[in-house]
């Protein structure tokens with residue numbers, strides 16, 4: 001089939017790749033350059049944490065996210081690129097004043113998801129010290145979710161761009177899509193350009209506003225280089241306003257994130273958010289005090305009213321959106337589901353799961 005994908009974020013790139021591998025002719029449209037890091041997918045911390053997210057996310061997100069824990073390693077193997085992937089688990093910690101939140105987290109995670117001891121363990125100070133000695137200086141307890149993982153979103157995005165080009169994708173970069181119809185993409189030009197396909201897959205995230213009730217949810221995060229910190233697992237800190245996380249990356253780098261604010265404001269990180277993120281990081285490990293703030297990232301997550309992902313399929317057009325704060329966590333499952341719709345060729349069918 002001759003297939004167009006509008007939007008080269010994580011879901012657009014994954015779908016383009018799988019379709020090319022199956023022998024389809026694929027054309028990608030994006031408003032940014034191929035090597036631009038402007039999309040939301042580049043901002044993501046890359047956490048694959050279905051159980052921790054389960055505290056607040058819908059059961060559907062948890063189910064899709066569990067699939068990712070097995071599926072991402074397979075995909076990265078197939079991609080054959082040097083993508084940072086870490087599967088060392090999450091440690092959830094809380095300071096004394098936030099013990100109530102910690103208790104609520106544990107009740108939600110153990111109660112709702114019926115995890116066994118292999119998947120979820122409560123650690124005392126000695127057990128924590130064995131796993132992450134430097135965290136035990138500040139915390140006496142932790143919840144440990146050993147299966148959770150994370151990856152480097154930048155390396156995944158650029159590995160996918162390279163792969164698509166190797167597989168001879170047609171990529172319209174720096175091209176604004178102004179409208180999408182069944183089998184048709186209209187792009188901006190001095191006169192509108194009409195491009196025709198057997199199928200269009202709309203993956204524009206927030207760019208699909210007007211066609212879907214999608215809204216942006218602002219997230220801010222900081223990149224810190226901290227040679228005095230040696231934390232090797234993902235850390236989630238209970239915090240009264242949002243769950244803060246510390247994500248280790250190679251080379252003494254840590255991502256500290258992320259705020260969650262109902263706003264489509266793309267401006268620089270606020271002083272309040274920077275103060276909260278930095279003081280939280282310092283409260284996790286005093287070594288962050290001597291770290292260097294390399295940069296801040298701000299983006300808006302594409303969310304639908306129920307904060308769940310959606311695939312809308314009709315003849316000649318599939319819309320995929322609402323990945324919200326879980327784009328990396330759920331994109332393998334969403335991709336597999338879209339590939340199934342295309343393979344079955346029955347776009348009108350009522351599907352279990354995601355299809356509307």
Ligand SMILES: Cc1cc2nc3c(=O)[nH]c(=O)nc-3n(C[C@H](O)[C@H](O)[C@H](O)COP(=O)(O)OP(=O)(O)OC[C@H]3O[C@@H](n4cnc5c(N)ncnc54)[C@H](O)[C@@H]3O)c2cc1C
Pocket residue numbers: 006007008009010011012029030031032039040041042043044045046047048175176177178203204205206207208218219220221257258259297298299300301302321322323324325326327328329330
């Ligand atoms: C601070 C922060 C931290 C995050 N951390 C995580 C995390 O740890 N784990 C996780 O799973 N998720 C995380 N996320 C969420 C994740 O980033 C998103 O869910 C994901 O990026 C959404 O992917 P997408 O492909 O749907 O959209 P996008 O990445 O927004 O891609 C859409 C693409 O469409 C293009 N486009 C839009 N409109 C047009 C148009 N009219 N014409 C042409 N092109 C267009 C854009 O240029 C863009 O490239 C985080 C998000 C933020 C902001």
